[in-house]
Amino acid sequence: MTETTNAALPSQLTPPGTAELAIKSDALTKRFRGGQLAVDHIDLAVPTGSVYGFLGPNGSGKTTTIRMLLGLAYPTSGSAELLGVPMPARAVNVLSRVGSLVEGPAFYPYLSGWDNLARYDAADRTASARTAKRRIGTALERVGLTAAAKKKYRHYSLGMKQRLAIASGLLRPRDLIILDEPTNGLDPQGTREVRALVRQIAADGITVFVSSHLLAEVEQVCSHVGVMRTGQLVFQGSLPELRRTGAARITVRTPDVAAAAEVFDKLGLAEPAPAPGEEAITAELGDAAPEHVCAELVHAGIAVRGLAVESPSLEDLFVGLTGEGFDVER
Amino acid sequence: MSSAELVVTTAEEQAEAVETAGIVRGNLRFFLNELRLVFFRRRNQLLLVVVALFPLLIGIGLKVSAPGNGRGGGGGGPGSSAAFFNQLAGNGVFLTFIALTLLLILVLPLAVSVISGDSVAGEAGYGTLRYLLAVPAGRTRLLIVKYLVIVAFGTAATFIVSVVGLLAGVALFPVGPVTLLSGTTVSLGAGLVRVLLVTLYLCVAMAAVGAIGLAISTFTEHAIGAIAAVMVLIVASEVVDQIPQFASIAPYLPTHWWNMFDSLLRTPVDTPTLEHGLLSFVVYAALFWLIAWARFTSGDVTS
Numbered sequence: 001m002t003e004t005t006n007a008a009l010p011s012q013l014t015p016p017g018t019a020e021l022a023i024k025s026d027a028l029t030k031r032f033r034g035g036q037l038a039v040d041h042i043d044l045a046v047p048t049g050s051v052y053g054f055l056g057p058n059g060s061g062k063t064t065t066i067r068m069l070l071g072l073a074y075p076t077s078g079s080a081e082l083l084g085v086p087m088p089a090r091a092v093n094v095l096s097r098v099g100s101l102v103e104g105p106a107f108y109p110y111l112s113g114w115d116n117l118a119r120y121d122a123a124d125r126t127a128s129a130r131t132a133k134r135r136i137g138t139a140l141e142r143v144g145l146t147a148a149a150k151k152k153y154r155h156y157s158l159g160m161k162q163r164l165a166i167a168s169g170l171l172r173p174r175d176l177i178i179l180d181e182p183t184n185g186l187d188p189q190g191t192r193e194v195r196a197l198v199r200q201i202a203a204d205g206i207t208v209f210v211s212s213h214l215l216a217e218v219e220q221v222c223s224h225v226g227v228m229r230t231g232q233l234v235f236q237g238s239l240p241e242l243r244r245t246g247a248a249r250i251t252v253r254t255p256d257v258a259a260a261a262e263v264f265d266k267l268g269l270a271e272p273a274p275a276p277g278e279e280a281i282t283a284e285l286g287d288a289a290p291e292h293v294c295a296e297l298v299h300a301g302i303a304v305r306g307l308a309v310e311s312p313s314l315e316d317l318f319v320g321l322t323g324e325g326f327d328v329e330r
Numbered sequence: 331m332s333s334a335e336l337v338v339t340t341a342e343e344q345a346e347a348v349e350t351a352g353i354v355r356g357n358l359r360f361f362l363n364e365l366r367l368v369f370f371r372r373r374n375q376l377l378l379v380v381v382a383l384f385p386l387l388i389g390i391g392l393k394v395s396a397p398g399n400g401r402g403g404g405g406g407g408p409g410s411s412a413a414f415f416n417q418l419a420g421n422g423v424f425l426t427f428i429a430l431t432l433l434l435i436l437v438l439p440l441a442v443s444v445i446s447g448d449s450v451a452g453e454a455g456y457g458t459l460r461y462l463l464a465v466p467a468g469r470t471r472l473l474i475v476k477y478l479v480i481v482a483f484g485t486a487a488t489f490i491v492s493v494v495g496l497l498a499g500v501a502l503f504p505v506g507p508v509t510l511l512s513g514t515t516v517s518l519g520a521g522l523v524r525v526l527l528v529t530l531y532l533c534v535a536m537a538a539v540g541a542i543g544l545a546i547s548t549f550t551e552h553a554i555g556a557i558a559a560v561m562v563l564i565v566a567s568e569v570v571d572q573i574p575q576f577a578s579i580a581p582y583l584p585t586h587w588w589n590m591f592d593s594l595l596r597t598p599v600d601t602p603t604l605e606h607g608l609l610s611f612v613v614y615a616a617l618f619w620l621i622a623w624a625r626f627t628s629g630d631v632t633s
Contacts, residue, residue, distance in 0.1 A: 070464045073630035095466035102464065106457025110371060119458075122363035123467035125356035168461065 022207035027078035038064040040231040053218035054211040056228030099169025100178040105161040109154035139167040159190035179210040215318040246312040251282040253306035385429035389498035422499030429495035446543025447557035454551035454633035484536030492529040512596040538611040541618035
């Protein structure tokens with residue numbers, strides 16, 4: 001996290017040509033043949049060295065965006081750059097510096113884990129055959145699959161498949177790793193393993209772009225987030241910036257709820273409401289200092305049994321951005 | 331990979347750039363890997379074993395059922411095919427031609443259809459296609475490598491028929507100077523050269539089938555569908571080729587020139603017919619490879 005990210009719009013950031021942004025897109029748009037707008041003018045700005053969480057519910061356009069970034073799908077309009085290189089025009093020049101996991105692992109079921117990695121490595125025209133053995137061995141070791149290297153892929157567990165996919169992303173020194181839903185379908189332990197891997201990768205100074213439909217899964221590892229909703233990027237910035245978008249609320253436990261409400265009113269706290277289930281009242285804190293509110297309450301002779309200030313959790317903010325429940329907006 | 335474009339360059343990367351293989355070696359490596367993938371796959375090996383069994387079974391069947399000379403019935407088609415049957419009792423070399431003629435109807439094109447129909451659609455079905463492209467294998471490069479391996483497989487299958495047919499023929503029947511269809515007799519050595527030329531001619535024919543399969547394969551992610559489509563196309567072409575009313579379009583059918591390999595078994599060799607045949611195969615191969623390329627390089631990979 002060496003970058004300052006108070007500018008969320010790409011236009012305000014670095015000039016084109018420099019790779020201070022590992023991923024940059026300009027009004028990137030994808031309309032499917034059926035007319036559905038899957039990705040709607042998104043301006044991604046992923047700072048080099050960041051761990052960028054690309055969030056949104058299923059069907060919000062994350063995978064389509066990633067497919068366009070990797071040159072698998074062609075944008076309807078707009079443009080994208082990976083490591084400062086335009087995609088998909090010069091995909092071949094840059095993709096060997098990008099490791100990726102797109103929409104789940106995919107390997108040849110009748111080949112062993114080792115042979116599968118050798119296959120992808122052989123397809124890379126810039127990879128050296130001479131170092132292949134060492135690189136494959138290292139990649140497998142890194143994800144803890146050395147013991148299962150000779151096992152056929154079809155006998156791998158879901159977690160092992162996922163880890164093999166990450167290993168294929170680590171076959172060569174990379175500048176950027178793109179992981180699409182790396183924890184999808186994994187049990188909590190598998191999720192922790194993937195999270196630890198992401199941390200390790202990031203610790204090596206590699207930019208990580210990781211998508212998820214669950215904020216909780218990436219929250220602990222991300223420095224930046226972008227939030228997608230029905231094809232639009234509804235938020236982009238650092239985690240602290242996302243936190244700041246949420247308004248803190250103060251909750252006071254007291255038997256004199258009515259009197260406390262009057263004090264809140266006098267202090268100009270917005271949206272006062274009785275807290276559910278107990279004798280308490282809550283309101284948006286706004287710019288008021290909690291200690292000041294407390295002093296005022298005591299001064300008004302109100303029995304304060306407890307006082308708490310709560311910021312909405314990132315999950316709450318995320319749900320606020322993406323909507324709750326089924327994705328019925330399209 | 332031009333190192334001038336590396337904005338962030340780590341020591342490890344520089345080391346990697348130094349050891350980066352030459353383009354030629356990189357392409358050869360990918361080709362050899364694809365070759366291994368196809369030829370080491372159990373299903374494909376089984377396919378080749380089945381292809382090899384046919385000439386053997388045909389040879390044994392003909393040996394058992396032919397007490398003497400002059401039995402041309404048993405499955406021999408019109409024209410040269412019947413002539414091969416008549417010749418077999420006198421010379422085992424003709425088992426090769428019988429096997430090739432019979433296997434050309436279904437088994438050889440089927441073997442090539444399986445590999446070519448599966449080539450891109452199979453990768454799409456497994457989802458490995460998106461990873462190959464993200465590697466990046468390069469779309470055009472992938473298509474070239476895929477096609478070369480399809481051609482290699484078609485060539486292998488055709489040669490297996492010839493070689494097994496020849497060995498079985500030699501083992502089961504007398505061998506000697508070869509009497510060609512035109513009535514002239516050439517030495518056994520010259521006869522074997524004709525066998526080789528016939529086999530090579532049919533390898534080109536199978537390469538054309540492979541291109542058709544490759545093209546169809548780029549339109550779907552269901553390998554079975556692609557394989558079936560190629561076979562339907564081949565059988566339809568063979569049927570239309572048999573109908574006299576369609577004689578005017580027959581020379582343009584992909585299968586029309588297959589059996590013309592018997593032109594090589596005449597003296598003098600019927601060169602114009604062979605040239606027509608080869609031209610037809612090459613045009614089919616080029617046309618369908620280009621269709622595959624146009625489709626594959628312009629479409630989104632959605633698998």
